Structures are given as C-alpha cells and as structure tokens.
Amino acid sequence: MDLLEFAKGPALQVAAYILVAGSIWRLVGILLLKEKPDFSEPRQSGGLLAALKVIYTRSFTASPFKRATLYPKMMAYVMHLGLFAVVFLFVPHIMFFEGFLGFEWPGLPNSVIFFLGVAAVVSGIALLVRRITNPVLRLISNFDDYFSWFVTLFPIVTGLLISVRMGFRYETLLAIHILSVALLMIWLPFGKLGHTFLVFVTRGTTGMVFERRGAKT
Amino acid sequence: MKKRPTVGEILQAKGVSRRGFLKYCATTASILALPPSMIPRIAEAIENARRTSVIWLSFQECTGCTESLTRSASPTVEGLIFDAISLDYHHTLQAAAGEQAEAARHAAMQENDGNYLVLVDGSIPLGNPGFSTIAGISNVDMLKETVAGAAAVVAIGSCAAFGGIPGADPNPTGAVSVMDLVTDKPVINVPGCPPIPMVMTAVLTQFLTFGELPELDALSRPLAFYGQTIHDRCYRRPFYEQGKFAKTFDDEGAKAGWCLYKLGCKGPTTYNACATTKWNNGTSFPIEAGHPCLGCSEPNFWDDGGFYEPLSTGHFDSGEKLAGAAAAGVALGAVAAAAGRRRQAKFMKEG
Amino acid sequence: MTTPQHVPITASPFHGNVRPLLNEVLHALDKLLETREATTIDLASLPFGPGELEHLEALLGTGELSAKLDALGSSSIRETAYPGVWWLEHRNAFDEIVGRYLEITHTPEILSSQDADIIAGRAHLEEQFE
Numbered sequence: 001m002d003l004l005e006f007a008k009g010p011a012l013q014v015a016a017y018i019l020v021a022g023s024i025w026r027l028v029g030i031l032l033l034k035e036k037p038d039f040s041e042p043r044q045s046g047g048l049l050a051a052l053k054v055i056y057t058r059s060f061t062a063s064p065f066k067r068a069t070l071y072p073k074m075m076a077y078v079m080h081l082g083l084f085a086v087v088f089l090f091v092p093h094i095m096f097f098e099g100f101l102g103f104e105w106p107g108l109p110n111s112v113i114f115f116l117g118v119a120a121v122v123s124g125i126a127l128l129v130r131r132i133t134n135p136v137l138r139l140i141s142n143f144d145d146y147f148s149w150f151v152t153l154f155p156i157v158t159g160l161l162i163s164v165r166m167g168f169r170y171e172t173l174l175a176i177h178i179l180s181v182a183l184l185m186i187w188l189p190f191g192k193l194g195h196t197f198l199v200f201v202t203r204g205t206t207g208m209v210f211e212r213r214g215a216k217t
Numbered sequence: 218m219k220k221r222p223t224v225g226e227i228l229q230a231k232g233v234s235r236r237g238f239l240k241y242c243a244t245t246a247s248i249l250a251l252p253p254s255m256i257p258r259i260a261e262a263i264e265n266a267r268r269t270s271v272i273w274l275s276f277q278e279c280t281g282c283t284e285s286l287t288r289s290a291s292p293t294v295e296g297l298i299f300d301a302i303s304l305d306y307h308h309t310l311q312a313a314a315g316e317q318a319e320a321a322r323h324a325a326m327q328e329n330d331g332n333y334l335v336l337v338d339g340s341i342p343l344g345n346p347g348f349s350t351i352a353g354i355s356n357v358d359m360l361k362e363t364v365a366g367a368a369a370v371v372a373i374g375s376c377a378a379f380g381g382i383p384g385a386d387p388n389p390t391g392a393v394s395v396m397d398l399v400t401d402k403p404v405i406n407v408p409g410c411p412p413i414p415m416v417m418t419a420v421l422t423q424f425l426t427f428g429e430l431p432e433l434d435a436l437s438r439p440l441a442f443y444g445q446t447i448h449d450r451c452y453r454r455p456f457y458e459q460g461k462f463a464k465t466f467d468d469e470g471a472k473a474g475w476c477l478y479k480l481g482c483k484g485p486t487t488y489n490a491c492a493t494t495k496w497n498n499g500t501s502f503p504i505e506a507g508h509p510c511l512g513c514s515e516p517n518f519w520d521d522g523g524f525y526e527p528l529s530t531g532h533f534d535s536g537e538k539l540a541g542a543a544a545a546g547v548a549l550g551a552v553a554a555a556a557g558r559r560r561q562a563k564f565m566k567e568g
Numbered sequence: 569m570t571t572p573q574h575v576p577i578t579a580s581p582f583h584g585n586v587r588p589l590l591n592e593v594l595h596a597l598d599k600l601l602e603t604r605e606a607t608t609i610d611l612a613s614l615p616f617g618p619g620e621l622e623h624l625e626a627l628l629g630t631g632e633l634s635a636k637l638d639a640l641g642s643s644s645i646r647e648t649a650y651p652g653v654w655w656l657e658h659r660n661a662f663d664e665i666v667g668r669y670l671e672i673t674h675t676p677e678i679l680s681s682q683d684a685d686i687i688a689g690r691a692h693l694e695e696q697f698e
Contacts, residue, residue, distance in 0.1 A: 004486070005521065009532040016531075020539055021546040028550025034558045037565075091460045092529040095479055099530035110458045170446060171486040174528070235682035237639030240658050243678075244667040246610070253608035253669065452617035455584045474583070474617065492615050498664055505618060 004171045007178035015182035022189025023197050030201065043214025054207025055200050072130060075123040082120030086113055086156060110163065117160050124153045144191045151187045155180040225264030238263075245426070248419040250441040250490065262426045269425055270325050270333040272363055273307035276356040277349050277383040277392055278339025282374040283309050285411035286418070302425060305333075308351060319352050322363065330366040334424065337395050340376040340383045344391030360398060369403040369430060370395060373417060378406035378436075379516040386520045396437060403430050406437040410513035415494050416442045436516065438488065447484035447510045450492035453477070466507070477504060481525035483512030583617040586624050596672035597652055606673035621668075628653060628670075635679060641666075645676055 044050075061069050087093060091107035098104040107113075128149055131137045158177040162170065188196060195202075225238075233241070242260040246253055275283070287310075304310070305325035306318065313321055325333060337360065342348035346355035354362075364370055372395040375381040383392035396404045407420050420439055423431050431439040448454065456462070456476040463470035464479055476482070484492075487510050491502040503510055509525070512518040522532060589609070596607035611621065629649030637643040641660040648655055654676050658667040 002516075005532075008522070008530075012531040013538075016539060017542040021542040021549065024543050024546025025549040025553065028547050029553035029557070030550075032551060032554030032558075034561055036561075091462065092478065092527070095527040096529045096531060099527070100536070107460050109460045165449075170448075174486070178531075234639050235684040236637060236678055239678055239682070240637070240643060240667075241640055243669070244658055247612050247667045247669075250613060253610055450615045452583050452585050452615040452620065454615070493613050499612065501618070 002171075003175040004178075007175040007182070011179055011182045015185035019185040019188060023194075026189055026194055027197060027201070030198070038212070040213075042212045044211050047208070047211075048204075050211030051204030051207040054210065055203045058203050058206075072127060075126050075130075078123040079120050079127065082116040082123070083152070083156065085116045086120060086159065089113065090159075114160065114163055117156050121153060121156050121160065124149065124156075147187065148191045148193045151180075151184045152193065155184055223265050223267055225266075227268070245422060248415055249423050249426075250419070250494075259426065262428075266426050266428065268303055270303045270305050270329040271336060271421075272305055272322055272325055272333060272367075273310075273336045273338070274356075274359060274363060275308060275351075276337065276339030276341050276360070276377070277390065278374065278376055280309055280338075282338040282411040282417075283307070285414050286373075287414075302334075302421065315352065326363065326366050332368050333366070334421070335363055335367040335370045336373055336421075337370060337377045338373040340380045340390075340392035340394060341398060342383070342390035342392050344389070348390045357398065360395070364399050364402055367402055369405065369424065370399050371405045371407060371420060371424075372396065372437075373407050374412055375408040375410045375513060375516075375518065378408040378438075381410065382519055385517075404437055405430060405433065405439060408436075408438060408443075408514040408516075409489060410511075410518075412514070413442075413490055413494050413496065416490055434488070438514075442490040442494070443488040443514065445488065445490075447487045447489055447492050447504070448482075450490075451484055451504060452492070453504060471507060474507075477507075477509040479527050480509045481523060481527055482509030483515070483518070483521075483524075483528065484510040485528055487512040487515055489514040583620060585614070585616055585620055586627065589614060589624065590627070593650075593653055593670065593672060597650075600652055600672055600674070604674075606671065609670040609672075611668040611670060625655065628655060637678060643678070645679060 061073055085108065088097075088105075089108045090110070090113045094104050094107050108116075131141055131145065131149075155177060158173065158180045162173045162177055165173075168176070184193075187193060238260065239256070242256050242263060243253065245263065246256050246259050249259075251259065273283075303325075306322040308314075308318060311318060311321070339349075339356075341356045341360060343357060346357065349356045351359060372378040376383055376392070377395050380388070380392050380394045380397075383390055384394070396406065405420060405424075407417055409416070419442070420431065423439070423441070431441060434440050434443055436443075448457070451457075453474060453476050456474075457478060461470060461473075461475040462479040463473075463475045463477055465471065466480065478484075482504065484504065491510070492504070495502045495505070511524050512521065515521070522530070592609065596609070599605050599607060616624075631647035631649050631651060634644065634646035637645060641658070641663065643656065643658045646655045647653070652672055652674065654671040654673065656667075656669040656671055656676060656678070657665060658669075660666045
C-alpha cells in the first residue's frame, strides 16, 4: 500500500470515526448536563427565539468595540469564509462529499478557490502574528490555540501546493494533503476547534440565559 | 568479434541522403521527446551507434505488449532503428521453435556477452516454478540466466515493471516484477498496459543511440516519457480549471468534451505520454475518445480503487461502522454528562 | 503574386490550447528579429484536442513559398501566411506523418543543400568526365 492509498483508506477512516465519535461525545455530554437551577423570577420568557437572536447579533461587534476589533474581526471573517469556500465549494472536494453523501452541489472555478485559499492563509498568518505580538493575547494563548491554528492552516497550505505543483509529485502532495485533513479531523472535537459544532450551541445558550435575566442582547 | 556496422553506415549503405538523415534525426528527437535543439547531438550519436543484440523474454503476459510494439515497428522510422538492432530471440515473433530457439538465445548471449539488451514482458511467478515455463525452464531461472551477461534490462509493460494483472490481489501465482529479481543490472521500466508503441521503440532508440541509460524517475521509468502526468498535458485540462466536468458518459458535459475527473480519471496521478504522443499513429488517446484514464502505467493500478471513482473520493468501508462511532459518541457523552450531573448534585448539596 | 490569406485570430473555439502556442510563435519571431536565432516547435509534444491542430493550421494559413522534399518518404516545407513561420511535415515511406514542426527561421535548415550531399554529388559529377 502506498502513501496515497493509506491516506485515502485507513487514515481517513480512523479520522472519520474519531471525528464523529468525539463530536457527538462532546455535544451529548454538554446537552445532557442538568441546567443550573435558577430560582429568580424570569424577566422575559427566554426561548428559542432569544437563542436565535443572539446567534445573529453576536455575529457583529457591539458598537463600542467596533473600532478596536475591526481588524481581527475582518481577518477572522476572511479566514472562515475562505475556509468554508475552499472546503465546500472546490469541485474535487464536492466529489469527495458526494462519495458518501450521494448528492452534489455547484462549485466555484479553481482560480476563485485558489484566491480564497490564499486569502484564508494570509489572514490566518495575520491573526497568528497578532496573537504573538499582542501581550494580552499571548498571555491567554496556550498550546491548544497554536496547535488548532496549525491543523487548520496546514491542509489549506498543502491543498494550495497541489495546485501549483510545488515540491513533491502530485500523488505525494495529495497524500500529505489528505493526511493533514485527517489530523484536522482527529483534533477538531477535542480542542478549541470544537467551536465548529459548539459555537451556535454556546451562543444560543447565552442568549436564552440573558433573555431570562432581561439583559439587552 | 566482427565489428557491427554503425547506424550511420547502415543508412549510407541504403543510399539515404544527408537531408534524409536530418529528417530522420528530427523525427527521432520527436520520438525521444527531446527538444529540437538536440538534433545535431542526435545526428552525431546515431552516426556512431552500433547494432545491438536484443533478447526478448515473455513470461506471464498476454502478448499485448508485443502486439503494441509491432504496430509501431513495421511501418515507421523506428523500422529503421530496428535495422540497427538484432532481435535474436522473441518466442512469439521468431520462426525457430524448441531447441533451435533456445540455441539462438544461447548463441546471442555468448557472442554479445556483456553488451546485449534483455527485454522482458510479463511478470515472474515465484509461487511455483511450474506456473509458467518456456522450453521446460521456469521463468525465474530463464531470467536469471539471460540477465547475467546483459548490459541492461528493459521491463516492457506493467506486468514486467510492477507485477501487473498477474500480481493483482490475491496474486495467486506469487507474481513479482523484473526489478524485484534483478538488482545487479540497470533496469529500465516501460510500464503501460500496453506501453505506447512509440515509447517502447524510443527507449530502445535512446539506449542504442546514446549508449547510456536514460534519466529515470523513482520507479525507474524514463523521465522523457513518464516525467509528466496525463493531467498536466491533457487538452481537457482547461475544463478542469474552470470546474467543468462530465458527470455521466452521455450528458452534455461529456458531449462538450469536458474534464473526466468526476468519472474516475486517474490522469493526475498517472505518469505517461499518452496525452501528447497518443495512440494509433497519433490518432487519439483514451481521454480524447471520452474515457477516463485508468492509470495503467502506475503500480497496482488494478487494485487501486474503482476505475470510475473520482480520485478525491475517500475509501470508507461502510456507513455502519461510522454509525457505530456515532453510537460510541452518544454513550461517551452520556457517561460524561452523568458524571457532570453527579458533581453538580454534590456541589449543590455541600454548597 | 497571390496575397497571403489572413485568417483573423480569435479565441480558439476548442480547448484553448492554440492561443498560448501562437504567443510562443510571437516571441520566437521577436527572438529571430533581435538575435537571428531560430526556434523549432515540435507540435507532437503539445496537447491538442480534436480539431485544434487543423484550426492552428488554418489560422497560420499559406504563404508565398512551399517545397516538397523526397528523402525517406515525402516532406512538405511551407511558409505560412506569417513570413518567418514555417510549417514542416515529415512523412515516412508509407506516407504516414511522423513529425510536425513549426520552424521560426529565415530558411529551414533542411532546404539547404548539405555539405555531405554536395561532396557525394560532386564526386558523382566528376565521374561523368571519365
């Protein structure tokens, strides 16, 4: 078995098991926790609507912080949207998903994907530089932050290398790319990358709690 | 030993003019995939190249490689270079049989000791020597005996180069490739199922012309022909870049000649010259005929997943195991939550 | 004298493999004018889709001069509508095309009489006096 076969077969398979089991483990573990009893009178009836409202409003910065966070916020958006497009709108990737989902969706031309991939990497690097140079950010950063950054950016970089044919031969690069994705899949449920599936859960919970307390959201 | 005539002398004797010779060198450069600026060098080398003895051994094979080769050899310029080799043994093509044929092989080996070329098509079974024999000699014995005095060995076709179809899972005969057995002589792999006729003759031409081994890749394939992927030289590549793919063999995309990646084309991982040299005297190649590349010049192409499965597809064995993983996740989550609830209750009680 | 026919160069209706080649020819012409250095492009080494080679040939058109060579099969050497750009086709004894080239040069080398042939021919002529 060559490296590519290993990457496409066992490596991806094991990574998929870990991704699915790990993500569900963490979600179920959190959702089944008993709610902390709140004996106070609810100010407003916190419900699903409140959750959705905060999920939406927290997507933008509250006005007092707008100036201060404009740069990292923009970079983060570029990185996340770029990553989304690269993962889900690159045609060979769609074929990958179609392989087990059984359906497809329209993609973008390779040149657009390439541009978005480069934008994602550049903004990712900009955010890392900010994390290292900003003393407060550096203080609150741990291994998880740096490793999560690495496993996210590495697959994009290897993917871009394939399209420009740099370094190794295509099949070797493809194998490295798939292995880098497997690494991302394995790490995703356990570190801060868990926000992939937790972000809206936590935000919604915050919304419901705040609504109940009568906070302006 | 009588000095064999040079190719230049052979051509001169045939009354070929210098212009004809230049034309010949130009087409040779083209076949060898050398830049036209190399033509003077080729002219010089060809003039001084000497006639070489060639022994062709056929083991576990289908004769497709020989069929392919003869499509090239008879009518074209390579026919001329075949005036410059002496094919002393090829049990499919030669008239002699039995003892007589074996005698020809031994005579060629003795006369040209250390200088002859051995060409092999087919894989060699190690499971049982009786699986494949010629004149009562097992393939492995004949290979070892013949290679001993050879200058180099050329493994023709994917079976000789990598084990090929006889070596496909579960490999009932224990088939191995030439380079698995020959370690003390230079081995040139010319894989393909079959290899492109022009490529086979060109590799011979190159060896005969320059008297040296061509530059090889990690799998011992000549870089001149196996240096680039089908995908890199494919005329449908612009469609790949535009994200235009045929989804079935009869949809609009297929009719418009769009990229066949989605139909399982192995072009991106296949190193061969089909996209430019093409087949049947430059008529077309599989992708031009509307079929994805199978990757036949790559090791284990037969076992390398489905022919019609896109390269980017992962090999997941079943959804059941994934469902099992999900169930395991639920169980782990429930246990974690229960532990959390217990901690919570304890905290509430103790305050 | 017939005027060379110019076919307007538009985007290739096929797979877009013709345009980059025309660009290469353009650069080769610049090189020829500046350094007098000739360029040969082996058309067999380039990817062409169905009909693209014919499209290229039509685009380049036919110029003022064409020659036939009869050595190891026939060959045609033809200047295209673009002076300095030559279309060469070599055929073998069975009339099959074995090589196609674009030469960007003042005169393709194969048109010139070769010294080896001149020497042989001169010797032959001398024999006529004996």
